[in-house]
Amino acid sequence: MANVADRLANVIKDKKSLLCVGLDPRVSQIPKCVTKNYPRGDFDSIADAIVDFNQQIIEATADLVVAFKPQMAFYEQYGPAGLHAFKKTVDCAKQTGTVVIEDGKRNDIGSTTDAYADGHLGVVVTPDGKKFPSLDVDMLTVNPYLGTDTIKPFQRYCREKGIFVLCRTSNPSAVEVQDRLVDLEGDEIDFVRERLTDTGLSLLDLPAMKKGGNSGKAPLYVVMAKLIDGWGRDFVGECGYSSVGAVVGATYPKEAKVLRRLMPRTWFLVPGYGAQGGTAKDVPNFVGDDGLGAVANSSRDIIFAYEKSEKYGSDNFSDAAREAATAARDKINKALQEAGKWGFG
Amino acid sequence: MANVADRLANVIKDKKSLLCVGLDPRVSQIPKCVTKNYPRGDFDSIADAIVDFNQQIIEATADLVVAFKPQMAFYEQYGPAGLHAFKKTVDCAKQTGTVVIEDGKRNDIGSTTDAYADGHLGVVVTPDGKKFPSLDVDMLTVNPYLGTDTIKPFQRYCREKGIFVLCRTSNPSAVEVQDRLVDLEGDEIDFVRERLTDTGLSLLDLPAMKKGGNSGKAPLYVVMAKLIDGWGRDFVGECGYSSVGAVVGATYPKEAKVLRRLMPRTWFLVPGYGAQGGTAKDVPNFVGDDGLGAVANSSRDIIFAYEKSEKYGSDNFSDAAREAATAARDKINKALQEAGKWGFG
Numbered sequence: 001m002a003n004v005a006d007r008l009a010n011v012i013k014d015k016k017s018l019l020c021v022g023l024d025p026r027v028s029q030i031p032k033c034v035t036k037n038y039p040r041g042d043f044d045s046i047a048d049a050i051v052d053f054n055q056q057i058i059e060a061t062a063d064l065v066v067a068f069k070p071q072m073a074f075y076e077q078y079g080p081a082g083l084h085a086f087k088k089t090v091d092c093a094k095q096t097g098t099v100v101i102e103d104g105k106r107n108d109i110g111s112t113t114d115a116y117a118d119g120h121l122g123v124v125v126t127p128d129g130k131k132f133p134s135l136d137v138d139m140l141t142v143n144p145y146l147g148t149d150t151i152k153p154f155q156r157y158c159r160e161k162g163i164f165v166l167c168r169t170s171n172p173s174a175v176e177v178q179d180r181l182v183d184l185e186g187d188e189i190d191f192v193r194e195r196l197t198d199t200g201l202s203l204l205d206l207p208a209m210k211k212g213g214n215s216g217k218a219p220l221y222v223v224m225a226k227l228i229d230g231w232g233r234d235f236v237g238e239c240g241y242s243s244v245g246a247v248v249g250a251t252y253p254k255e256a257k258v259l260r261r262l263m264p265r266t267w268f269l270v271p272g273y274g275a276q277g278g279t280a281k282d283v284p285n286f287v288g289d290d291g292l293g294a295v296a297n298s299s300r301d302i303i304f305a306y307e308k309s310e311k312y313g314s315d316n317f318s319d320a321a322r323e324a325a326t327a328a329r330d331k332i333n334k335a336l337q338e339a340g341k342w343g344f345g
Numbered sequence: 346m347a348n349v350a351d352r353l354a355n356v357i358k359d360k361k362s363l364l365c366v367g368l369d370p371r372v373s374q375i376p377k378c379v380t381k382n383y384p385r386g387d388f389d390s391i392a393d394a395i396v397d398f399n400q401q402i403i404e405a406t407a408d409l410v411v412a413f414k415p416q417m418a419f420y421e422q423y424g425p426a427g428l429h430a431f432k433k434t435v436d437c438a439k440q441t442g443t444v445v446i447e448d449g450k451r452n453d454i455g456s457t458t459d460a461y462a463d464g465h466l467g468v469v470v471t472p473d474g475k476k477f478p479s480l481d482v483d484m485l486t487v488n489p490y491l492g493t494d495t496i497k498p499f500q501r502y503c504r505e506k507g508i509f510v511l512c513r514t515s516n517p518s519a520v521e522v523q524d525r526l527v528d529l530e531g532d533e534i535d536f537v538r539e540r541l542t543d544t545g546l547s548l549l550d551l552p553a554m555k556k557g558g559n560s561g562k563a564p565l566y567v568v569m570a571k572l573i574d575g576w577g578r579d580f581v582g583e584c585g586y587s588s589v590g591a592v593v594g595a596t597y598p599k600e601a602k603v604l605r606r607l608m609p610r611t612w613f614l615v616p617g618y619g620a621q622g623g624t625a626k627d628v629p630n631f632v633g634d635d636g637l638g639a640v641a642n643s644s645r646d647i648i649f650a651y652e653k654s655e656k657y658g659s660d661n662f663s664d665a666a667r668e669a670a671t672a673a674r675d676k677i678n679k680a681l682q683e684a685g686k687w688g689f690g
Binding site for chain 1: 372373425426514521
């Protein structure tokens with residue numbers, strides 16, 4: 001199987017789209033036309049409703065998107081039944097040829113992370129030594145608060161599969177940790193200098209640096225960017241990007257531009273497009289000069305588009321989702337063309 | 346139901362033990378006398394073997410320990426079957442009157458963390474508005490890289506249930522992130538000064554500060570300690586400790602002592618006792634003057650004690666586990682008495 005970094009590049013070029021659709025099935029928002037078919041209301045029946053809803057969303061949007069991103073929290077909250085629904089959703093999404101990104105933000109160390117890597121990306125071993133795939137997603141989001149010990153076990157699978165490591169998230173309280181100014185150490189100053197030379201960009205442009213930053217300091221997410229760049233070095237595909245990616249939901253354009261230069265070989269998963277306030281105009285900042293390097297995720301604005309649609313009622317939720325996905329893809333593509341970052345012929 | 350912080354204090358006083366046993370059922374280490382009863386070798390049968398093994402460990406050690414800590418990675422790797430095994434393990438452990446701490450290191454923002462909080466600690470809502478508990482553990486470990494947005498949704502349940510927020514972990518690469526020196530901001534300098542006055546301790550004693558720290562800087566984990574102290578403020582029980590706890594696996598005694606003073610009302614979950622190199626001598630550094638405030642976790646040194654035991658073979662794995670748990674409890678208690686931190690009469 002090809003490196004997932006290359007698969008992502010190929011799907012983007014084929015479909016001329018950077019859109020990723022988040023499959024976050026909040027049951028309170030799944031339309032009655034679906035839930036009424038599963039009236040028991042126990043966890044098994046909720047899981048069936050989730051799968052039914054997801055399948056209709058996937059069918060309605062798969063030709064428009066490069067990836068589906070099921071958010072694990074919305075599945076595992078229903079226990080074993082929820083994991084059944086997750087697995088069926090993953091299998092359905094994979095059949096469309098898109099990349100499946102599990103948003104699980106998993107993290108731990110040593111043999112514990114081995115278990116996460118085996119279960120989510122790879123194969124698990126039975127007592128008699130046989131090996132089977134389990135959840136078997138293409139990529140998984142990972143939280144790096146514990147450092148390299150979290151990442152290493154996942155790298156075992158990064159020749160084929162991949163991860164997105166949280167770097168700078170877009171939520172308001174990200175600043176409490178990720179924006180904290182840290183003293184740069186070792187070759188970090190050189191790293192930043194080399195990557196930003198001749199770009200017209202400087203760390204001093206970053207909003208976090210207004211709290212007294214100087215050339216010996218940087219927000220923690222810049223330190224994280226160097227770590228992620230290093231973690232991905234051995235997993236760069238033919239497309240020029242690595243299967244060790246980063247979650248970069250920068251709130252300000254300058255952050256995105258700086259992080260793009262600091263991690264030139266890193267796929268960015270950009271959350272928050274749509275409901276969380278990101279706009280199409282922002283997307284080109286996350287994209288490399290080749291028009292690749294980023295996928296932009298939108299969840300509820302696509303899958304629950306029927307709620308804001310006058311044209312489609314809840315019975316036609318999948319038509320509403322298709323229209324919203326088309327609009328999102330086209331807006332992003334227009335922004336790429338206007339920014340001179342259109343790389344798909 | 347009582348605040349879990351108070352339940353933890355009561356169980357500790359009743360049992361005169363600070364020991365938590367980690368239920369990390371690596372199938373390759375589960376003895377043949379268990380796995381031979383589940384010969385199919387598929388995920389359902391592995392899950393049954395895990396439950397069988399855990400139940401025997403729980404029965405053999407429950408009177409010696411205050412908490413069981415199942416590590417979610419070892420369950421969810423087997424998908425739905427694994428979550429069945431997890432749930433059965435949790436139910437079995439709860440029946441012994443111990444506190445059940447899920448080690449899941451979950452993290453996200455907003456309505457996604459709501460789903461984690463509902464599913465792991467609280468109740469999930471069905472499409473027709475009914476509410477049911479799902480995984481229903483007592484406490485959950487949480488990763489704080491995304492800041493307050495991750496913590497807030499869990500606080501909804503912290504009157505009864507609780508969380509342990511990662512602060513300083515004991516793995517080697519923790520230094521890459523958690524030990525980074527950051528500029529203190531706002532009232533952080535005052536916070537540190539007030540908490541360390543008359544303790545004979547100073548931030549300058551911390552190993553991380555050797556990289557050029559001064560009174561305006563601290564390792565990131567000190568900033569995190571202040572955040573955790575604040576997150577727990579409204580959830581302090583009658584015992585004087587909060588149901589918002591911290592994972593503190595300090596590698597050096599000075600780190601533990603400083604963090605104990607910075608977070609005087611915070612329960613510490615101390616991993617790494619045993620196999621990861623922590624010793625009984627270290628435990629008193631994590632404990633308050635009242636002999637409370639910390640539980641020390643040991644996983645494989647207890648549950649797989651049979652592997653290192655000459656006295657017990659694999660058929661008597663639960664006896665070996667009981668002997669190892671007794672020894673661990675007693676060693677910790679002896680260290681507490683020697684350190685003048687024995688608070689149980």
